[in-house]
Amino acid sequence: GAVVSQHPSWVICKSGTSVKIECRSLDFQATTMFWYRQFPKQSLMLMATSNEGSKATYEQGVEKDKFLINHASLTLSTLTVTSAHPEDSSFYICSAKSDGTKDGYTFGSGTRLTVV
Amino acid sequence: GNSVTQMEGPVTLSEEAFLTINCTYTATGYPSLFWYVQYPGEGLQLLLKATKADDKGSNKGFEATYRKETTSFHLEKGSVQVSDSAVYFCALRGPGANSKLTFGKGITLSVRP
Numbered sequence: 640g641a642v643v644s645q646h647p648s649w650v651i652c653k654s655g656t657s658v659k660i661e662c663r664s665l666d667f668q669a670t671t672m673f674w675y676r677q678f679p680k681q682s683l684m685l686m687a688t689s690n691e692g693s694k695a696t697y698e699q700g701v702e703k704d705k706f707l708i709n710h711a712s713l714t715l716s717t718l719t720v721t722s723a724h725p726e727d728s729s730f731y732i733c734s735a736k737s738d739g740t741k742d743g744y745t746f747g748s749g750t751r752l753t754v755v
Numbered sequence: 756g757n758s759v760t761q762m763e764g765p766v767t768l769s770e771e772a773f774l775t776i777n778c779t780y781t782a783t784g785y786p787s788l789f790w791y792v793q794y795p796g797e798g799l800q801l802l803l804k805a806t807k808a809d810d811k812g813s814n815k816g817f818e819a820t821y822r823k824e825t826t827s828f829h830l831e832k833g834s835v836q837v838s839d840s841a842v843y844f845c846a847l848r849g850p851g852a853n854s855k856l857t858f859g860k861g862i863t864l865s866v867r868p
Contacts, residue, residue: 643798683844683858742789746798
């Protein structure tokens, strides 16, 4: 079945540095990728939607200059958290639109980001 | 806007116990409703879904019924197993081709042998 590989699974970084999270579709082409964030005890919240080869669409309240999304190929999308601060510590999950699943989505396993 | 409310967790049960995880929603129109499960180290997977009122989704012994009158989609299983230990997310998606998934907070279920 469709698989999305997300790396790293966890990362600790210092304040002010940037962190890149990768999501790769292993056996299908992901024309659309969704990026979610989950703060402790909160819901998974959609941050942005990216389509291959075009600029991402960000949800209201999400800073596009801080959360850089690149979707330059049909199998790779990246989320870069720039100048990270402790309040960016969260669980980030990607999800690709895929025809091979009953609900049309394949999720990555998530990345736990801790900024110290 | 759309929202999903799940009961507070975590939940710890003994093997073969009965499971209920509550989920209620707020949405305009007639959304589709989903339960996703995330096993340790894996991505979210669709567990079951229902697309209209009174539909019952079922899979792997889990069931949930789309109750429009109570705006609920509670997840149940008659006899849980240790392998059911995971995080469970309730979600909805509004009508329309471009509508997006709205998730609840998720709840962690631990099943003891």
